[in-house]
Amino acid sequence: MSDVVLLLITGLGLGALYFLVAAGLSLIWGLMRVLNFAHGAFFTVGAYAGWTASTALPSASPWLSWSISLVAGIAAGGVFATLTEVVLIRPLYARPVGQVLVTVGVSLCALALVEGTYGNDPKQILLPDALTGTTTILGAAITNARLLVIFAAALVLVLLLLFLSRTRYGLIVRAGVENRAMVEALGIDVQRAFTLVFAIGGMAAGLGGVLAGAYYGTIDPSRGTSMLIFAFIVTVIGGLGSIGGSAVAAVLVGVLQQFLNFYAAAGVGDFAVVALLAVVLLVRPGGIAGSAPT
C-alpha cells in the first residue's frame, strides 16, 4: 500500500512539473500557433537563475534564500520569454515555420551558454530543512518538497484558470485561441496578448525549473530538454490550447510513467507514454479536451 501511495505522489509531482512547462506551451500554441522549442530553455534558465541568486546572496535563513531563488527563477523565465517573443518571434509573424526554427535556435544558444557557464555536472540545491523532511501519508514517507511542487502547480492551475475566465486579457486570449482572425477583425490588439502569453508561459516554466531543483535535489543543463519532450507529449494528449486538458494529461503521464518504471522496468514507463501518445492521436486526434484538429 505504502508503495502505491509513494508512487502516486511521486508521479503527481512529476506531472506537476510537466504541467508547469506544458501550460505555457499549450497556451502559446493555442493562441499563436507557434511550436515553442525554446520552452525547455526557459525552464533551464529559470533553474540556473534561481541557483545563482541563492548562492550569490547568502542569507542567514535557508527559507529566505530559497524564496529568493524562487523569485529569481520566475523573473528570469518571464524576462527571457518576453525578450524572445518581442525580439525574435514578432518579426516572423508572416512565416510560421521561421518562428519554429527561431525557437530551435534560441534553445540551442541558451543551452550552450548555460553549459559553458555552469558546466555539465549537476549542481546541488540547498533546501530548508522543512522541505527535505518527510511527511507520512497512509504509511508512505513523502519528501515535503514533492508535496510543495504539487501544491505550487495546483496553485498555478487555479491562477491560470482564474486569469483566463475572469480578466479582460484572459478573455482576449480565450477568444484568440478560438478564432484569432475574428479577434483582430474586432479591433483588439492581439499582439499584446501574444507577449503576455509568452511572459506567463516563461514565468511558469522558470518556476518549474526552480521547483524541479527542489524535487530532484539537483539541477543540470540537460533536464530542460527531456522536460520539453514530455511536455510536448502532455500538450498533445491534453489537447493543444487547453489548460485543463494539459493538467489532466500531465497527471496521467506522470503517474503512468512512475508506476511502470517501478513495476515493470526502468524505461518502460517512458516508452508507455510514447505509446499512449500514439494511441490518443490515432483514436482522438484532438487530444482529451480537443475536438477535431485545426
Place this chain on the structure above:
Amino acid sequence: MRGRTLLIAAAVLALLVALPWIGVPIPGLFERSLDAPGTLNVLALCFVFGTLALSYDLLFGYVGLLSFGHALYFANGAYVFAIALTRWHVGLPAALALTALAAFLLPLALGAICLRMRDIPFAMVTLAFAEAGSILVMQNPLGLTGGEEGLALSADALPAALVGVPNTHNLYWIALALLIVAYAVARRAVDSPAGHVWQAIRENERRVAVLGLNPYGFKLGAFVLSAMIAAAAGVVYVLLQGGANPQITTSGFTLALLVMVVLGGVGTLWGAVLGGIVYEYLDFRLVALANAPVLQAFPAVVRIPLSEPLFLLGLLFIVLVLFVPGGFGGLVRRRAPAAP
C-alpha cells in the same frame, strides 16, 4: 549556363576523388595537409552529414513534412549494421542486407502511423517515436546497443581495407560515393512524376487530393526513401567512427539536421548538402577554436560564448532564419541573373 554548371560540378568531383593523393597543406582551413588521415576523416564525416541533410531536405524541403524524428532512421542504419556485425557476427554482406531490410521496414511501419497526422501533430509524433528509439538504445536491451557507452565495431568483422588509420582514404572514397549516389537518387526522385506530386503536396495538399491523387501514399513513399538514404549514411558513419554512439539518437541530433538544412537552403538539394558539410566542418573547427590559447586571454563574458560551438551555430542559425530565409542556396539564387 547549364553546360558551365556541369563542367564546374565535374571539376569539383574530380578534385574530391583525387584529394587523397594531394599532399598540400591548406593553413587556416585544416591543421594538417589534405592527404593526412585526420583531414580525410573530417571530410568523410562532412560527406556523411551532407548526405543526411540531403535526405532530410527531401522530406522537409520537397514534401513539406517537418519531421522531428529523422535521427531515428540514421541511428536505425547505424545500430542495426553495428549490431549485426559485432553482436551477431553475420559478416559484412549479410549485415548490409539486414540493415537494408530494417532501413525499409521501420520507416514504413512508423511512417504509416505518423502520416495520419499533419503539420505540427505530425512533427510531435515523429519526435515522440524518435524519443522512444533513443530510450530503447539507452536501455541497452539484451546487451545489444551498449547503452550510454555506445557500440564499438570489432576490427576483425571488417575487411582489412576498411580498418586502421592508413586505410582512411578508402573510407573517404566510400563516403564520397555515398554522397554522389544519394544525390543522384534524390535528384532522379524529385524530377520524376512522383517528385512533382511531392512538390505539389508541399504547396497545396488538398488540391492534390481533389485532383484524384492520394497524398498519403506519395508522402509515405517520400518518408521511406528519405529514411533509407539516412540509414545508408548511418552505415558509413559507423565505418568512419568505428562504432555507433547514442548521441545520434537524440532529439538534439535531429535539431542539428534542421540547422544544416536551413543553413544550406530548404528545397535545394545541393544547398542542403552544402549545409550539412559546412555545419559538420564548423562544428569540428569551432571546437579547435574553443581550445585555442588566444581565447583564454579574453574575459569570461567573451570567452564562454566563443568556446561553445553550439552557441555560435545556434546564433548563425537565428541570423540566417531572420535575415536570409533561403540559406546559402537562396543567396546564390538571388545573386544569379534571372534565367532567360
